Amino acid sequence: MNKKTRLLFRSLILLIIVCAVSYTIYKSLTKDDVATVGDQAPNFVLTDLNGHKVKLSDFKGKGVFLNFWGTWCEPCKQEMPDMEKLYSEYKKKGVEILAVNVGESNVAVKDFKSEYKLTFPIVNDKTGDVVEAYGIDPLPTTVLVDKNGKIIKKTSASLPYDTIKQFMEMIKP
Amino acid sequence: MKAIKCECGHENPYGTEFCAACGKPFKGGDSDQLINMRYEGSAIRSKTYNKTIIDKIWNFFSSVKVGVTIIFIILVAAAIGSIFPQQEYIPSNADPATYYEDRYGIFGKIYYLLGFENLYGSWWFITLLAALGLSIIVASIDRGVPLYKSLKNQRVTRHENFLKGQRLVSITPGSIPFEHIKGALIKNRYKVREENGNILAEKGRFSRWGAYVNHTGLIIFLVGAMLRFFPGMYIDKVVWIKEGETAAIPGTNNEYYLKNNNFILQTYSKNDKQYKAALQKAGEVPKNYESKITLYRAKSKPVIGELPKLEKIKDGQAKVNHPFKFSHYGIYQSYYRQGELDKMKFNLVNKKTGKAYGPMTVDLNNPKTEYDLGHGVEVKLSRYYPNFYFDEKGLPASRNKSPENPAFVFDFKTPETPDGERSLVAIQQTIEANKQQANKYKMKFAGVEMKDVSGLTVKKDLTLPIIIVGAAIFMLGVVQGLYWNHRRIWIRQKDNETWLAAHTNKNWFGFKKEIQKISDETGLIMPVDKVEPKRS
Numbered sequence: 001m002n003k004k005t006r007l008l009f010r011s012l013i014l015l016i017i018v019c020a021v022s023y024t025i026y027k028s029l030t031k032d033d034v035a036t037v038g039d040q041a042p043n044f045v046l047t048d049l050n051g052h053k054v055k056l057s058d059f060k061g062k063g064v065f066l067n068f069w070g071t072w073c074e075p076c077k078q079e080m081p082d083m084e085k086l087y088s089e090y091k092k093k094g095v096e097i098l099a100v101n102v103g104e105s106n107v108a109v110k111d112f113k114s115e116y117k118l119t120f121p122i123v124n125d126k127t128g129d130v131v132e133a134y135g136i137d138p139l140p141t142t143v144l145v146d147k148n149g150k151i152i153k154k155t156s157a158s159l160p161y162d163t164i165k166q167f168m169e170m171i172k173p
Numbered sequence: 174m175k176a177i178k179c180e181c182g183h184e185n186p187y188g189t190e191f192c193a194a195c196g197k198p199f200k201g202g203d204s205d206q207l208i209n210m211r212y213e214g215s216a217i218r219s220k221t222y223n224k225t226i227i228d229k230i231w232n233f234f235s236s237v238k239v240g241v242t243i244i245f246i247i248l249v250a251a252a253i254g255s256i257f258p259q260q261e262y263i264p265s266n267a268d269p270a271t272y273y274e275d276r277y278g279i280f281g282k283i284y285y286l287l288g289f290e291n292l293y294g295s296w297w298f299i300t301l302l303a304a305l306g307l308s309i310i311v312a313s314i315d316r317g318v319p320l321y322k323s324l325k326n327q328r329v330t331r332h333e334n335f336l337k338g339q340r341l342v343s344i345t346p347g348s349i350p351f352e353h354i355k356g357a358l359i360k361n362r363y364k365v366r367e368e369n370g371n372i373l374a375e376k377g378r379f380s381r382w383g384a385y386v387n388h389t390g391l392i393i394f395l396v397g398a399m400l401r402f403f404p405g406m407y408i409d410k411v412v413w414i415k416e417g418e419t420a421a422i423p424g425t426n427n428e429y430y431l432k433n434n435n436f437i438l439q440t441y442s443k444n445d446k447q448y449k450a451a452l453q454k455a456g457e458v459p460k461n462y463e464s465k466i467t468l469y470r471a472k473s474k475p476v477i478g479e480l481p482k483l484e485k486i487k488d489g490q491a492k493v494n495h496p497f498k499f500s501h502y503g504i505y506q507s508y509y510r511q512g513e514l515d516k517m518k519f520n521l522v523n524k525k526t527g528k529a530y531g532p533m534t535v536d537l538n539n540p541k542t543e544y545d546l547g548h549g550v551e552v553k554l555s556r557y558y559p560n561f562y563f564d565e566k567g568l569p570a571s572r573n574k575s576p577e578n579p580a581f582v583f584d585f586k587t588p589e590t591p592d593g594e595r596s597l598v599a600i601q602q603t604i605e606a607n608k609q610q611a612n613k614y615k616m617k618f619a620g621v622e623m624k625d626v627s628g629l630t631v632k633k634d635l636t637l638p639i640i641i642v643g644a645a646i647f648m649l650g651v652v653q654g655l656y657w658n659h660r661r662i663w664i665r666q667k668d669n670e671t672w673l674a675a676h677t678n679k680n681w682f683g684f685k686k687e688i689q690k691i692s693d694e695t696g697l698i699m700p701v702d703k704v705e706p707k708r709s
Contacts, residue, residue: 013310013311017306021299021303024303024403025296028402055476071571072572072574102574105538105557106540107542107556108556108557133477
């Protein structure tokens with residue numbers, strides 16, 4: 001074997017192994033199939049309190065402030081009124097709020113909605129499939145989807161007014 | 174780095190210790206010193222070229238010392254990883270950051286900090302395995318190829334110094350009939366080649382490939398293990414399905430759905446003939462855990478959150494040790510929870526007369542809001558707290574969404590109480606809204622329906638056949654290399670002397686016995702082993 005072929009042969013074998021291992025490590029580090037920042041937001045369809053189907057893809061071209069919540073969760077109770085305050089202002093600017101309840105009874109969700117006088121769409125993830133696809137844990141978790149349907153942020157922090165506003169600015173189309 | 178041209182005319186690569194064709198040693202000259210027969214004196218390639226960075230990496234992994242070190246590190250790491258349970262085996266609600274320390278003290282903390290809680294999938298463990306794979310491949314190529322070439326190129330006539338340098342050498346004066354020697358060798362199942370009155374008798378050469386066959390098996394094994402990380406190759410997940418409910422089977426991309434029809438837990442009968450005595454001591458002993466299930470397939474790929482149209486494939490059961498199998502999947506009965514509250518029944522009762530309306534059934538997971546009990550009696554569920562408690566302000570609240578301790582606020586109207594009455598009903602507790610005047614009616618608990626939940630493990634492993642093939646080839650290589658020996662005997666006749674030199678790659682004891690037999694048959698002098706300590 002001459003020097004050139006030898007070098008080529010060695011490089012090829014090393015390259016194959018490095019590629020295979022990098023891919024394996026990449027796969028082992030990323031949680032399986034959970035949507036993360038940088039991914040296209042997985043489309044979903046859920047039912048709102050009036051029985052209407054709401055699809056994520058309905059909001060194509062708009063920024064979506066996707067908020068996963070439960071009625072018992074204290075930080076959710078804190079951030080919901082602030083979200084409501086900013087909702088109408090940013091709706092005009094092309095930002096939607098979609099609050100995904102994590103599969104509670106309609107009675108509890110309706111009750112919560114009227115108590116906090118929420119006007120943005122609330123859908124219910126009865127099967128937990130959406131929670132699983134987005135890897136939601138703990139509550140609340142907010143996922144910001146930009147106008148191209150890409151996830152640009154995912155946070156489980158309790159959000160004060162200013163942060164929500166800042167987020168809305170981030171996904172304003 | 175020039176090739177070495179031997180006096181016999183064969184060109185050997187730089188670094189060769191003795192000529193691959195005739196065996197003339199290039200070092201040491203005429204002495205009686207033993208020749209190092211390892212790899213047939215061929216140049217280990219990596220030792221000779223060391224120029225580019227690729228060559229340097231290659232040469233590093235070519236070293237057997239490096240290989241052994243990698244194996245050793247893997248062994249130590251894998252052993253440490255088995256001291257405490259891996260993260261996937263600790264309770265799923267436990268936080269690993271505190272669990273290991275709480276449970277195992279300071280060692281647990283160190284264990285966690287060093288990342289041993291998820292060792293076998295950690296990047297550095299995978300890297301170690303890859304380094305081992307690389308080391309095996311490189312070392313095998315570097316040694317196997319030259320060895321193959323040398324054995325292929327070896328000539329029957331060998332240089333005198335080569336013969337002298339063997340461990341077993343004897344010189345028998347006088348000539349011994351050539352056919353006689355040949356016959357004895359063939360009788361001992363040697364493959365005999367001859368050239369100018371010289372003989373090369375050889376057997377079991379294929380045992381030299383054992384190590385490389387073994388390494389090939391190991392590489393296939395490692396590839397199989399690696400494929401587990403590739404999508405669609407390996408699934409090991411748990412799905413919880415309540416009786417009567419249908420859920421997507423994880424890992425199937427919403428292609429398959431499973432309905433849990435019924436969970437069964439059977440115990441041994443107290444009067445069991447065989448175990449009666451033991452059962453009296455032990456009490457209830459489970460005999461069978463089983464989920465009756467139905468498999469469905471989605472007719473179209475659903476959007477997440479949507480239940481697609483399903484077509485039934487088959488009914489069956491997942492029993493402990495008897496999984497439900499379909500396509501490449503196995504559904505295993507792994508866990509269960511019994512008696513989860515599912516529905517509650519109530520009657521609306523007139524406190525004075527005891528007249529009851531109802532019953533009405535409240536679904537605890539998704540209750541209706543309005544209930545018509547007939548005769549103009551209406552009940553409205555205004556508030557629902559699935560896991561009820563009084564919060565710090567003294568208000569009713571729920572801890573979470575699971576109906577473990579449900580409480581309800583009911584508004585009820587009867588023809589007798591057209592303005593309606595309200596009360597909060599929890600388990601063994603009723604609080605009426607109107608403090609001034611007691612209600613005329615009350616909601617009376619009339620029974621509960623419970624359901625079991627099956628915890629099923631979904632398994633799919635397409636890598637198993639690859640791993641089995643790899644392991645089988647591995648064992649084949651081990652057998653090939655260990656149970657056969659590569660034995661060679663050289664006979665050279667010159668100047669009225671007959672030279673015998675012999676070499677084997679292992680089991681010199683057996684080899685010497687065989688030569689003794691040949692010596693007895695032919696009259697060739699039995700060589701004295703140069704290595705074995707001489708006995709008096």
